Amino acid sequence: MxxxxxxxxxxxxxxxxxxxxxxxxxxxxxxxxxxxxxxxxxxxxxxxxxxxxxxxxxxxxxxxxxxxxxxxxxxxxxxxxxxxxxxxxxxxxxxxxxxxxxTAAERVAVEAGLDSRAAVAVVRDLESGAIATVGPEGAVGEDFDPAIVRLARAMLDIGAGGVRVVGCADRERTVFVTCFAAPPRMIICGATDFAVALARVGRLLGYRVTVCEARPAFADPARIPDAQEVVRQWPDQYLRSTPVDARTVICVLTHDPKFDIPVLVAALRLPVAYVGAMGSRRADRDRRRRLREAGITDDEMRCLRSPIGLELGGQTPEETAVAIGAEIVAVRRGGSALALSATDRPIHPVATDRRAAG
Incomplete structure (x- = not known):
């Protein structure tokens, strides 16, 4: 449009x-x-x-x-x-x-969708023709059911579009969502075997994946086919020069202090959605001590997910990548990370997009 x-x-x-x-x-x-x-x-x-x-x-x-x-x-x-x-x-x-x-009734929504400066989702009801434009701050146009607005926001968040069916029985509506936004970024620091698997998960979740690796021998795009780009640079330098936003997730997988501490100092001071770092419990305690010595505050530290990922009991890089991806979804959508059978909350609660609170 x-x-x-x-x-x-x-x-x-x-x-x-x-x-x-x-x-x-x-x-x-x-x-x-x-x-x-x-x-x-x-x-x-x-x-x-x-x-x-x-x-x-x-x-x-x-x-x-x-x-x-x-x-x-x-x-x-x-x-x-x-x-x-x-x-x-x-x-x-x-x-x-x-x-x-x-006609005049639909023009406000159409014009909101035409604003090239805005990241928005345009929603059309494929039966009635009702139209609305949904952005991070709210919706303009037809007063759609809140479930449809939440769906549109979630699709906008990952830059997805398409036909979706929302609701059931007499409340079922078929809508078409067009999103005008680039996909969110996943920045992986360290081209390890875990990065190869996490790039695959990140791409599945709709992220544009960048792997940043300072060591020339590891920074080979052929090793990580699911990354849209592989950057050969010190990760902290890269973070200071690349654009990020409130949807960006940063995963530090090097578990080497000479890489981890500088990049985490930079990442924890950026307005991003998620910062996680890989390592053992012992490595995490040492990492947090070093970060405090580098000037990271308690509020900034609370945004760090370390050790990275949910406790799923996985062993392989692929299982670890699933655990990391699951934690990212839970943090960004406000999930409890519990089994659905262990909760009585709505399965599809109101979507959120926030940085982690400890």
Whole structure:
């Protein structure tokens, strides 16, 4: 939708009614990803594309019908064979396209989603056409059920999008969420065997994974295929020069004081979501003593998860990585880290995103 921002804002200023067609599902080979949009106004002017030409005519006609009726439409377009008059994708894939009319009632939400400076999730109800834009500070537009707003925030947090079904029975709603935000970062310090496994878990959880390693022999991208980047630099120097935010998680796996202490001093003073460090109980006691000698305060120390991970009883690097990933989820979402069978809290409580408190 943001690719059409300039034209949509012109239509809003002119009080123009238009239909917005959005790709909400892709299977197989298709020209454009989910979230791509095309818009058609009352006069028939068209902007954007949903298929690069294959089904544009049919989507255009749908847009004109929706403008006239006001009723949203969801339509699937599949493979078209050798029949020159067939409507479909010659590439062999399938597209789900959702078309809705945009009037004054929806413009506020659309405009909030068009702001290129903001990280937001745009939520559309695929039955009613209701639309809202959800950001860290709240929602603009349709008053969606709190469960949908929580889902949108969680998807925004990891930069994910797609069709989701929320609720059940007569409260079930199918929504499409488009997120305009880069995925959060996981910064792993130390290219150990544990880092190889944790990079895989981090990628599964939706993080953009960076491994920072000062030792040239270990800083080999081929060793850590699930990391989007491997940086050969002292970790504390890297942390002082790379962008982080309130979603960033930092995992120190070197368990070597000459690396650990400088990087943890830097990490514990950054506005990030999680800082964890690997090591034995004895190493942790020594680490905390050194950190206090380096000037780390009690408040800063309470943000340190060390020894890193939940107590799952794992032995292998892969099991340890699962324990670390589980702790990150629990800290960021406010989970108890207990078995669900041992609690009576709601399974899906209100999501949180906070730094750890000891």
């Amino acid at each position: 943001r690719e059409l921002g300039t034209q949509l804002l012109r239509w809003h200023a002119a009080d123009t009614v238009y239909a917005l067609a959005t790709v909400v599902g892709v299977r197989g080979s298709a020209p454009f990803p989910a979230g791509t949009s095309m818009a058609v106004d009352e006069s028939g002017a068209v902007w954007g594309s949903v298929s690069g030409g294959c089904v544009e005519g049919a989507v255009y006609d749908l847009c004109r019908e929706v403008i006239a009726s006001g009723a949203p439409v969801r339509r699937r377009f599949g493979f078209s064979d050798s029949d020159a008059f067939a409507i479909g994708l010659t590439c062999g894939g399938e597209l789900d396209v959702f078309v809705q009319r945009i």
